[in-house]
Amino acid sequence: xxxxxxxxxxxxxxxxxxxxxxxxxxxxxxxxxxxxxxxxxxxxxxxxxxxxxxxxxxxxxxxxxxxxxxxxxxxxxxxxxxxxxxxxxxxxxxxxxxxxxxxxxxxxxxxxxxxxxxxxxxxxxxxxxxxxxxxxx
Numbered sequence: 001x002x003x004x005x006x007x008x009x010x011x012x013x014x015x016x017x018x019x020x021x022x023x024x025x026x027x028x029x030x031x032x033x034x035x036x037x038x039x040x041x042x043x044x045x046x047x048x049x050x051x052x053x054x055x056x057x058x059x060x061x062x063x064x065x066x067x068x069x070x071x072x073x074x075x076x077x078x079x080x081x082x083x084x085x086x087x088x089x090x091x092x093x094x095x096x097x098x099x100x101x102x103x104x105x106x107x108x109x110x111x112x113x114x115x116x117x118x119x120x121x122x123x124x125x126x127x128x129x130x131x132x133x134x135x136x137x
Contacts, residue, residue, distance in 0.1 A: 034074055042122040043082065047084065069086050081117060083116070084115070089110065090103070113134065117129070
């Protein structure tokens, strides 16, 4: 009878250890969070994706363009995540136009400040905007 209890305890301990290891594998471990330059690899591509996606999803008739990058932070886990703060202005180009876009003046002038969080796996060219918060500047 004692042997049966020992075997049951061993089986239970093994099961608990496997569950603990499985849960540990699902947790994101931050390797580092650091401020980076636009010259860093993948940052410029990420910003281009971010602005393109913003303009596609935005209900404004005109595209917006970055006028100033305020801050870029990179968070590394099992992927890269960029936290980017920018100032943007409305251009004269409508949705399908992308070249020779001057900034709007007068009544159509609009400047906004946005914070984006972008999921990136650059070696697979996979991008996804996780969050976006824009306010009038």
